[in-house]
Amino acid sequence: MKNKLLDGKTLAKQIRAEISQKCKDLKRQAGIIPGLAVVIVGDDPASHSYVRSKEKACFEVGFYSEVHKLEKSITQQELLQLIKQLNSNPKINGILVQLPLPDHIDENMINENIDPKKDIDGFHPINLGNLFLNRPNFVPCTPKGILRLLKHYEISIEGKNVVVIGRSNIVGKPTAALFLHENATVTLCHSKTEDLEMYTKQADILIVAVGRPNFITKDMIKEGAIIIDAGTTKVNNKLTGDVDFDDVYDKVEKITPVPGGVGPMTIAMLLENTLEAVLKK
Numbered sequence: 001m002k003n004k005l006l007d008g009k010t011l012a013k014q015i016r017a018e019i020s021q022k023c024k025d026l027k028r029q030a031g032i033i034p035g036l037a038v039v040i041v042g043d044d045p046a047s048h049s050y051v052r053s054k055e056k057a058c059f060e061v062g063f064y065s066e067v068h069k070l071e072k073s074i075t076q077q078e079l080l081q082l083i084k085q086l087n088s089n090p091k092i093n094g095i096l097v098q099l100p101l102p103d104h105i106d107e108n109m110i111n112e113n114i115d116p117k118k119d120i121d122g123f124h125p126i127n128l129g130n131l132f133l134n135r136p137n138f139v140p141c142t143p144k145g146i147l148r149l150l151k152h153y154e155i156s157i158e159g160k161n162v163v164v165i166g167r168s169n170i171v172g173k174p175t176a177a178l179f180l181h182e183n184a185t186v187t188l189c190h191s192k193t194e195d196l197e198m199y200t201k202q203a204d205i206l207i208v209a210v211g212r213p214n215f216i217t218k219d220m221i222k223e224g225a226i227i228i229d230a231g232t233t234k235v236n237n238k239l240t241g242d243v244d245f246d247d248v249y250d251k252v253e254k255i256t257p258v259p260g261g262v263g264p265m266t267i268a269m270l271l272e273n274t275l276e277a278v279l280k281k
């Protein structure tokens with residue numbers, strides 16, 4: 001039977017190998033070691049698990065990395081203080097503040113205070129603005145990873161109906177902008193969309209980022225659609241996507257598995273953006 005998987009795990013591994021090589025060259029030719037700082041607030045197990053994956057990825061490609069684990073009770077002021085230190089630390093090229101943050105901390109305020117040149121998540125308003133103007137500096141990692149995966153599999157995007165479900169600042173909105181710039185016809189749906197199925201059934205490429213396990217079923221999609229599942233929710237300790245994979249599989253042209261699809265691509269793009277930050281300095 002035809003293999004329908006968009007294998008993010010394997011592509012991410014190739015990308016990491018290329019980054020590892022570039023990192024060696026940088027070190028040999030210029031004595032530079034790319035550095036990433038990850039900041040995590042609170043004790044959410046899922047967040048800590050992602051952060052461990054990021055740390056491991058940095059180590060494997062030869063980056064310098066430091067993880068700042070902060071108590072949930074930290075004040076916004078204290079967090080800003082740390083970010084200021086990281087902004088001026090020459091060993092650090094990229095800063096990532098793991099989201100979500102506790103309610104008493106204003107996410108926008110934090111993103112605004114990261115040096116845009118070190119904003120490898122691409123969440124600073126300047127970087128998001130430049131993305132929307134189609135002169136991207138840092139493209140957010142998940143959208144960038146999704147696009148890279150589709151290009152690797154030579155899936156054509158121009159003129160296609162791309163339906164994105166989910167309007168988060170970190171996935172849905174930047175993904176819509178990115179695919180618009182690829183000349184797709186983009187529809188951005190969300191929790192208030194009326195008659196969602198009407199849109200999803202028209203999608204040549206359906207990108208789902210809502211965080212609702214098995215939300216998309218066979219009856220909602222077009223025959224031969226490309227399905228991108230950016231959902232990662234733990235259900236009974238098992239990572240589950242937003243798409244009911246087994247239900248839709250027969251009907252799709254290609255689909256990303258969870259795990260092994262968008263997640264590993266996100267981390268590969270994080271490394272790539274950190275390397276870009278070194279070259280931009």
Ligand SMILES: Nc1nc(=O)c2c([nH]1)NC[C@@H]1CN(c3ccc(C(=O)N[C@@H](CCC(=O)O)C(=O)O)cc3)C=[N+]21
Nearest residue numbers: 050097098099100121141232239259260261263264266
């Ligand atoms: N500032 C910020 N930047 C982020 O990029 C960011 C964030 N905050 N907050 C949370 C989300 C989530 N996220 C994931 C990254 C990798 C996997 C990943 O590698 N998943 C593996 C499986 C990992 C496992 O099994 O636990 C996979 O899908 O194959 C998942 C989720 C990044 N995020």
